[in-house]
Amino acid sequence: xxxxxxxxxxxxQPGGSxxxxxxxxxxxxxxHYMEWVRQAPGKxxxxxxxxxxxxxxxxxxxxxxxxxxxxILRDDSKNSLYLQMNSLKTEDTAVYYCARRPLVGGRHFDYxxxxxxxxxxx
Amino acid sequence: DIxxxxxxxxxxxxxxxxxxxxxxxSQGISSFLAWYQQEPAKAxxxxxxxxxxxxxxxxxxxxxxxxxxxxxxxxxxxxxxDFATYYCQQLNSYxxxxxxxxxxxxx
Numbered sequence: 001x002x003x004x005x006x007x008x009x010x011x012x013q014p015g016g017s018x019x020x021x022x023x024x025x026x027x028x029x030x031x032h033y034m035e036w037v038r039q040a041p042g043k044x045x046x047x048x049x050x051x052x053x054x055x056x057x058x059x060x061x062x063x064x065x066x067x068x069x070x071x072i073l074r075d076d077s078k079n080s081l082y083l084q085m086n087s088l089k090t091e092d093t094a095v096y097y098c099a100r101r102p103l104v105g106g107r108h109f110d111y112x113x114x115x116x117x118x119x120x121x122x
Numbered sequence: 123d124i125x126x127x128x129x130x131x132x133x134x135x136x137x138x139x140x141x142x143x144x145x146x147x148s149q150g151i152s153s154f155l156a157w158y159q160q161e162p163a164k165a166x167x168x169x170x171x172x173x174x175x176x177x178x179x180x181x182x183x184x185x186x187x188x189x190x191x192x193x194x195x196x197x198x199x200x201x202x203x204d205f206a207t208y209y210c211q212q213l214n215s216y217x218x219x220x221x222x223x224x225x226x227x228x229x
Binding site: 037044046047061062064097105106107108109110111112113114115 | 123154156158160164165166167168171172175177209211213216217218219220221222223
């Protein structure tokens with residue numbers, strides 16, 4: 001069974017940093033592109049960024065709103081995806097989801113984690 | 123960036139109703155569109171990709187259609203478990219973007 005479990009969400013002050021983790025199981029993590037998506041309280045979904053697999057040199061893409069502040073990392077030996085968030089702003093407050101992209105069929109996200117809440121406030 | 127506009131943003135319907143949600147893209151995206159369902163306080167669930175291909179296990183009352191700039195998600199006979207918020211997502215180009223969502227509530 002595919003499982004994605006996020007952790008690391010917390011209350012952090014503006015300007016601070018936080019690192020989220022996503023532990024994957026039930027599939028060959030190293031083969032897949034992985035994504036981060038966030039959802040501010042009461043709002044819609046916002047794509048944060050993508051980590052490609054080793055075959056694509058672990059390259060990344062980011063939304064403009066987080067470019068230069070957030071970094072997506074992965075450790076295939078630990079089946080884990082990370083989101084390093086620096087220079088946090090109040091508008092980064094959201095539930096952060098990691099999601100898996102399937103190997104074939106398109107760029108959609110076929111499995112999602114349950115999410116972890118990040119609150120940026122003084 | 124490609125903008126996705128969903129309509130309506132809210133709809134009230136009864137069990138057994140046929141429901142249609144529209145997603146319009148600001149530029150052509152071929153069939154690179156997915157649909158997701160999100161129940162309150164839960165993670166999104168993937169329903170449809172390539173505009174019209176149903177994910178395995180998704181009930182056949184769900185269907186998707188469209189290409190280019192206009193897409194629809196149809197629920198042929200609304201069931202109690204279908205009351206949720208639905209999002210479209212374009213997969214044509216980065217940044218990947220979502221529509222604003224359509225909340226389906228019980229009339």
